[in-house]
Amino acid sequence: xxxxxPDENVxxxxxxxxxxxxxxxxxxxxxxxxxxxIIVIVPFLWVVLSSFKTTKEILAxxxxxxxxxTFDNYTKAWTDAGIRHFFLNxxxxxxxALVLVMLLGAMCAYVLARFAFPGARFIxxxxxxxxxxxxxxxxxxxxxxxxNGGLLNTLPGLVMVYVAYALPFTVFFLHSFFKTLPHExxxxxxxxxxxxxxxxxxxxLPMARPGIAAVAIFNFLGLWNQxxxxxxxxxxxxxxVLTQGMAEFASQAGYAVDFGAxxxxxxxxxxxxxxxxxxxxxxxxxxxxxxxxx
Amino acid sequence: MPSVDRxxxxxxxxxxxxxxxxxxxxxxxxxxxxxxxxxxSGFTPTYNFTGLDNFTKLLHDDTFRRALRNNxxxxxxxxxxxxxxxxxIATLVTVGGPGRGNVRGIRGSGFYxxxxxxxxxxxxIVIGLIWAQVYDPSAGILNATLTKVGFGxxxxxxxxxxxxxxxxxxxxxxxxxxxxxxxxxxxxxxxxVPGEIYEAARMDGAGRFRTAISITLPLVRDTVxxxxxxxxxxxxxxxxxxxxxNPNGGPNNTTRTMSQDLFNTAFRKGQFGYATAMxxxxxxxxxxxxxxxxxxxxxxxxxxxxxxx
Numbered sequence: 001x002x003x004x005x006p007d008e009n010v011x012x013x014x015x016x017x018x019x020x021x022x023x024x025x026x027x028x029x030x031x032x033x034x035x036x037x038i039i040v041i042v043p044f045l046w047v048v049l050s051s052f053k054t055t056k057e058i059l060a061x062x063x064x065x066x067x068x069x070t071f072d073n074y075t076k077a078w079t080d081a082g083i084r085h086f087f088l089n090x091x092x093x094x095x096x097a098l099v100l101v102m103l104l105g106a107m108c109a110y111v112l113a114r115f116a117f118p119g120a121r122f123i124x125x126x127x128x129x130x131x132x133x134x135x136x137x138x139x140x141x142x143x144x145x146x147x148n149g150g151l152l153n154t155l156p157g158l159v160m161v162y163v164a165y166a167l168p169f170t171v172f173f174l175h176s177f178f179k180t181l182p183h184e185x186x187x188x189x190x191x192x193x194x195x196x197x198x199x200x201x202x203x204x205l206p207m208a209r210p211g212i213a214a215v216a217i218f219n220f221l222g223l224w225n226q227x228x229x230x231x232x233x234x235x236x237x238x239x240x241v242l243t244q245g246m247a248e249f250a251s252q253a254g255y256a257v258d259f260g261a262x263x264x265x266x267x268x269x270x271x272x273x274x275x276x277x278x279x280x281x282x283x284x285x286x287x288x289x290x291x292x293x294x
Numbered sequence: 295m296p297s298v299d300r301x302x303x304x305x306x307x308x309x310x311x312x313x314x315x316x317x318x319x320x321x322x323x324x325x326x327x328x329x330x331x332x333x334x335s336g337f338t339p340t341y342n343f344t345g346l347d348n349f350t351k352l353l354h355d356d357t358f359r360r361a362l363r364n365n366x367x368x369x370x371x372x373x374x375x376x377x378x379x380x381x382x383i384a385t386l387v388t389v390g391g392p393g394r395g396n397v398r399g400i401r402g403s404g405f406y407x408x409x410x411x412x413x414x415x416x417x418x419i420v421i422g423l424i425w426a427q428v429y430d431p432s433a434g435i436l437n438a439t440l441t442k443v444g445f446g447x448x449x450x451x452x453x454x455x456x457x458x459x460x461x462x463x464x465x466x467x468x469x470x471x472x473x474x475x476x477x478x479x480x481x482x483x484x485x486x487v488p489g490e491i492y493e494a495a496r497m498d499g500a501g502r503f504r505t506a507i508s509i510t511l512p513l514v515r516d517t518v519x520x521x522x523x524x525x526x527x528x529x530x531x532x533x534x535x536x537x538x539x540n541p542n543g544g545p546n547n548t549t550r551t552m553s554q555d556l557f558n559t560a561f562r563k564g565q566f567g568y569a570t571a572m573x574x575x576x577x578x579x580x581x582x583x584x585x586x587x588x589x590x591x592x593x594x595x596x597x598x599x600x601x602x603x
Contacts, residue, residue, distance in 0.1 A: 030400070033386060037406055040413060041409060050427075058433055062433055062434060063442075104314070108308055111304055133319075134527070134530070138326055140566050141323075141329060142318065160314065163314060164315055167311060197299070197303055200303075225418055227417070243417050250538070251541065259427075262423070266420055266423060270416050281408055
């Protein structure tokens with residue numbers, strides 16, 4: 001964004017260009033930004049601290065340090081409260097749904113973007129419409145569709161619903177991505193005798209990798225965070241996903257909440273994604289910009 | 295005539311995703327429109343077609359009207375505050391640097407961006423749980439901090455239990471969780487503006503504030519529109535947050551949303567027909583919201599838009 005300017009500033013670049021006004025503005029900005037950062041970070045740090053305290057200590061004083069630093073709360077949350085199972089269920093459901101929706105979404109977006117056939121536009125726009133409808137409108141009939149199909153309260157049923165509701169977003173963004181891929185490659189491959197199937201899987205799909213990675217990241221976060229669909233459609237506690245398990249854990253305890261274990265469970269839920277985020281943050285931010293500048 | 299290979303290819307590639315989409319998305323939406331005009335309880339095989347009865351009943355349903363009002367409040371306040379905060383942070387980190395020389399961001403901008411983004415990676419339900427604890431009257435960190443710095447009267451103040459503060463406190467949680475995401479979105483949009491434009495504005499003597507209002511804002515307004523609509527859709531739902539903070543609708547229903555009302559009506563009370571009618575209202579309000587945002591953007595920004603195209 002900052003073009004190298006050919007004027008005298010180049011020579012004095014660095015400290016030299018900072019005037020008193022600049023310093024005042026900079027200081028104010030830092031105060032504002034640091035203030036917001038504190039508001040963001042402090043609740044997390046407090047949760048981490050509390051996760052090492054006993055429930056008694058937590059209720060006694062919010063600031064105090066734990067008398068003994070132990071992982072007791074983590075063991076309790078992981079095994080007794082069943083976070084272990086919720087975690088496993090989530091990985092199965094989100095993993096399966098992510099692979100499926102990326103594959104099906106890419107297939108659909110590819111054909112819609114690169115082949116002209118009657119109804120192509122209609123299909124595309126009906127997908128777009130799906131992006132704007134609130135899931136809440138569909139939730140009741142959806143419940144009965146799954147029930148009648150024997151898919152209610154099953155992980156495969158949940159996977160199918162996840163796929164269906166992530167599909168519009170996936171198709172929408174990959175559609176614009178496939179449109180930008182050069183036509184020459186396709187024609188050259190056709191000339192060499194490759195069929196449509198081979199062209200897609202061996203040429204187009206690998207070429208679309210950056211776009212697919214970007215969409216996959218957002219689908220992962222969206223599905224990992226999904227709450228309404230499992231709460232309405234997956235009510236068997238042994239098949240709970242993490243978000244459901246967390247809600248249940250907090251509410252069922254109600255009067256006798258094991259706060260220590262609750263905080264530990266929060267940390268267990270947050271940290272894996274946080275680590276992935278810190279590692280991939282540049283790519284993720286790149287994806288946000290790709291999402292806006294089609 | 296396309297080859298068999300091509301036909302089978304297209305049939306599988308479009309047919310398979312489309313089948314899933316139609317069965318799990320289009321079909322239930324269509325059914326919802328019909329069920330909203332019945333008195334179906336969900337457990338009986340038969341039901342009566344009641345026309346618009348459910349909707350007239352909704353008009354007189356105090357709880358639902360209260361929920362609708364809460365959703366409208368959310369849709370007015372949350373997107374606006376979130377976008378103002380996010381735009382401010384984005385402006386500071388991208389063009390907040392020195393007033394002379396190259397246009398550039400403030401030092402340490404990367405750190406601020408990474409930090410403000412990370413609530414977005416935390417599931418909404420977990421955000422709700424964390425803040426429910428932060429707001430806890432006696433064991434929460436908010437009151438402990440306030441008491442420590444001298445506001446003794448907050449010692450046991452129930453932020454989520456008091457009619458005056460339950461809604462603002464809930465709004466703050468939603469804003470908190472989205473500011474970072476939209477900051478990143480706006481940073482990307484601002485970086486898309488050529489640096490020369492900022493430099494030209496500077497040469498003409500425009501100060502920072504002036505630059506932000508008359509250069510940055512008009513040039514990123516399409517992104518702002520997108521952000522407004524996404525945020526609007528999010529808070530017109532708001533189910534997860536409210537369910538975590540105040541599962542029973544808050545004091546005197548001050549934080550109850552249409553989505554919570556719908557969920558209870560359907561899955562607790564078993565009035566599925568009535569609940570889908572609520573869903574229809576929710577969908578209409580969402581469409582109306584999007585239409586208003588589009589119209590406002592179009593009316594106020596028509597000139598700039600034509601200029602750019």
